[in-house]
Amino acid sequence: MRDVYLLGVGMTKFGKYPEIPIEHLGRNAVFEAIKDANINPVEIESAYCGHAFQGSTAGQRVLVELGLTGFPITNLENACASGSTAFREAFYAVASGRNDISLAIGIENLSNKFKGALGPDETDLEAKMGLTMPALYAMRAKRYMYEFGLKKEHLASISVKNHKNALENDRAMFGAKITINEVLKSKMIADPLHKYDCNPVSDGASAALLVSKKVAKQVGGRPIKVLASALTSGKYEPGFINMTFEDITNRCALSAYKTAGVGPEDIDFAEVHDCFTIAEILRVEGIGFCNPGEMISWIEEGKTEINGYKPINPSGGLIGKGHPLGATGVAQMFEIARQLRNEAGDRQINNPRIGLAHCRGGAVAGTEGAACAVHILMKE
Amino acid sequence: MTKLKLVKERNGNYVLNGNKCKVCNIVFFPKKEVCISCFSSNNLEEFGLENIGILHTYTIVHRSFPQFNTPYTIGYVDLLNSGVRVFAPIKDSAPDSLNIGDEMKIIFETDEKGQVNYYFVRKVE
CATH class of the missing domain: 3.40.47.10 (Thiolase/Chalcone synthase)
Known part of the structure; x- marks a missing residue:
């Protein structure tokens, strides 16, 4: 396993945005993370998108807004831990040596979907x-x-x-x-x-770029090691x-x-x-x-x-x-x-x-x- | 998906419908098709749970899913003989005076669709 560094982060302000499509919230968070990491976006080799209720292939719908396409994009659902699960997959994409730059995204728009208390799956x-x-x-x-x-x-x-x-x-x-x-x-x-x-019930998006030691050294900045x-x-x-x-x-x-x-x-x-x-x-x-x-x-x-x-x-x-x-x-x-x-x-x-x-x-x-x-x- | 049959009749009374692994001596409610300990489906036998237990914890719910009328009370009751913790609504005229550790009884009730539901009441009220 290789060392993995967190190089860039982005997130929208969390709030209630029933009118804003999830693709736009996601795009804004990813854009900020790329700027924060100071990398060339075409060098991203994989992306993992965590969400619970945003429908099929939401990660692709977010990334097409920035033209970030043509590499493996995987969507993950693990309820409230979906974003952490995406982060972990991006971490392993780099740790395993498969990628030098991987993107983790977390997205959710709840306010246009739910009112009142959330529960376990309705079949529970x-x-x-x-x-x-x-x-x-x-x-x-x-x-x-x-x-x-x-x-x-x-x-x-x-x-x-x-x-x-x-x-x-x-x-x-x-x-x-x-x-x-x-x-x-x-x-x-x-x-x-x-x-x-x-x-509170809320909407928002977040993104993180995980990179290999080689990339972290090239780019400089203030990389943080994922232990x-x-x-x-x-x-x-x-x-x-x-x-x-x-x-x-x-x-x-x-x-x-x-x-x-x-x-x-x-x-x-x-x-x-x-x-x-x-x-x-x-x-x-x-x-x-x-x-x-x-x-x-x-x-x-x-x-x-x-x-x-x-x-x-x-x-x-x-x-x-x-x-x-x-x-x-x-x-x-x-x-x-x-x-x-x-x-x-x-x-x-x-x-x-x-x-x-x-x-x-x-x-x-x-x-x-x-x-x-x-x-x-x-x-x- | 097959609908779970949570309640069954035994000698004219209703009981919670569990099963038990004869080898591992573990009771499951709802029933499992495979014992989680020996991973075999051959050792499971029908097991009706006792209808008396101890209140482990509870709450009075004031905000819920749209289809529920609030407030209502729910709780977990430990059936000590079976070793099973059961979740159900609690019907009580003074839920504020419930206490963890209270002895509870399971009551069965047939609704208008003919389905048998269950809830808890205090054993001595």
Whole structure:
């Protein structure tokens, strides 16, 4: 396997764009990534496009807008982890020696397709009986409260943090100065989760260029080394799945740490899949930053704030930035690159060296989740 | 796709329709055609699940898919003998007073299309 570098990133501002075709959102993100990488676009040798609901061959429809055609383009679906899955495929295209330059794209336009809560696939037994995604996480939150004494206020302070971080991010949909009280007074979605505990329905696109060492050296710039790309699926376990500790996240992170040769103690910050406030807690514990239940004191001590011990979701996360499913995983790379290059402006973490991106997607009855990806990246 | 048959009749009563691998001693609900442990389809036998369990967690849903009337309550109940966690709606006149650990009962109900559905109630209300 060869070393792989993240050379360029691009993303649209996330928001609600029911009128903008997905092809245009995708085009804008890819265009920015190419400019950011400073490569000649005709040198792109393959592309991988992640999305959940954008129809057949969406990647080709995006790339034809820029005349980027005539090379292999593959479309990937892994629910909310579709973008991370595309990133991983582009990574392997370069790591395997097949390509020197590969493009990962994440796209989604949800606002012209859905209203209200999203659920597992409509054929899913539990979805048919009324299990929405917010309801699933609400039940995990209730269980966490029961086991560890978590309070609604702890959840709300994650929402406050992520909205605040988003305020400093010009690509975020939902930057806001809100208080714990405002979170608790927002509309109830599924007890104990309020509206501001949930990510907003959003649209957007993101892109990343992955290159070989040879290309990274030729182009110069500020390449970032991808130390590990891990992907896994939820295990079908008959019996009683632990709903407050994420086996899928933990297995994925351990595999990434092993490949990267680093541990949680070496990671300076992380973008994690905070589809709901409780999810941020489960992810941070799942990637081994702290022990089960310990996030309660971490929240109280401000350890996950931008200037804290382990900043979590400096971009604003899914809650503050928005969550256009397929675009999310690649947009996490945008933030990792911005932070590692010290380009994050007012939300800049103090000179980070290693960042981690965690993204997971989907619900399949009988398992703990459908897909989970963890990537670890390092500034050289 | 064949429609899952989640409920079956046993001695005039309804039960959840699972199956069990005789060799591995694992109960599946919904039924599996292949045991995930020994990977054989020859050792599976019919198994009706018990209708009493413990509430593992629950929520009151206020925003849902368009076809659902809100609010409604749902939860996971652990059937300790079978070793199976079952998801279903909960019918309760005071869902705010439900507690994790409550003993729950599965109730079966035939709808206007003749389909048998199930939900949970508190065992002692």
